[in-house]
Amino acid sequence: MKLTIKKLSYMALLVAMTMMQTSCDELLGETDNPAPPVSDVTLDETTLEMVYGIGKEVTLEATVSPADTEDFDVTWSSSDESVATVDDEGVVHAVGAGTAVITAKAGSKKATCDVSVVINLETPLTFEAAKAGVTVKFNKYNSDVVATNVEYSLDGGITWKNDLTADGVTLAAAGDKISFRGTNEAYGADNYIDCYRFELSAETFAYGNVMSLINKDNYPTNKTLTADYAFKWMFINQTNLKNKDADHQIFLPATTLTEYCYDGMFWSCKSLTTAPELPAKTMKKGCYGYMFDWCESLTTAPELPATTLAEECYYCMFESCKKLTTAPKLPAETLAKGCYSSMFYDCESLTTAP
Secondary structure (H helix, E strand, C coil), rough: CCCCCCHHHHHHHHHHHHHHHHHHHHHHHHCCCCCCCCCCECCCCCCCEECCCCCCEEEEEEEEECCCCCCCCCEEECCCCCCEEECCEEEEEEECCCEEEEEEEEEEEEEEEEEEEECCCEEEEEEEEECCEEEEEEECCCCEEEEEEEEEEEECCCCCCCCCCCCCCCEEECEEEEEEEEEECCCCCCCCCHHEEEEEEEEEEEEEEEHHHCCCCCCCCEEECCCCCCCCCCCCCCCECCEEEEEEECCCCCCCCCCCCCCCEEEEEECCCCCCCCCCCCCCCCCCCCCCCCCCCCEEEEEEECCCCCCCCCCCCCCCCCCCCCCCCCCCCCCCCCCCCCCCCCCCCCECCC
């Protein structure tokens, strides 16, 4: 068969047009049945109430319409990550008390969920063995005088015992727990030898509401201290005391303080990395004095919202916290004698001033 120049040119033109069409389809996509754009995004929950301190997470599910939408990505965000965080899978984690808005976005459409977080204050002061064989004592400083009017539980608060001795209680296995509650206005005193303190023989996690020691019946709602020296020196020199994780915090919820109530409470707790929140806005004389002195591993300081100060209220509060890098804001405009004296003395890693 003979092909003329005219026929060859015609065939070449057809091949070229076919290749151009294929190339356009690859670049622009099929035009006959394009994937529809995202028209709506909905969440399975529009409001959430969460409790911080019990390790609970909630997974939000996003539904994108229409169902045949292809190649969409749902992105998640939180308006306040100090209250709640959300990961790429929509898992919401409570971080602190307050409110936040979780947003799911696909294309130009989005949906939101309002999250409210409250703090769990139901857990009494609890110690959890990080290693087997931890002994927990609660005696007067350097003596065998055991704290009175104190009960303990080894089963998560189901049953309570009042037979605590100076020898303390031994937690046989790692993960075993002991919780405490009591009915005393104060465990500290002006003279250090009259202060009661916990003693931990090996690495131990501490968490829960310390107000369980003040009034065993109403501690979840009690935010008032009534006696001076309430928790003075309670954990002094306990180098084995450790933070567990973000869901197991030590809570000091009192907003009405007394003189020297937390004086030296965590002094020389050298394994403590995160300090408890301190919500009180009105200080009392010496209330936070020496509170975290020589906590050499402390990296995070609590917010200090107090606007009414008192004499020596922050005296030596963070002295020798050698890993502390950022100082909390100090909003008070009217000062008191010695209120900030030596507050950050020997904090050699501090890079930001209040």
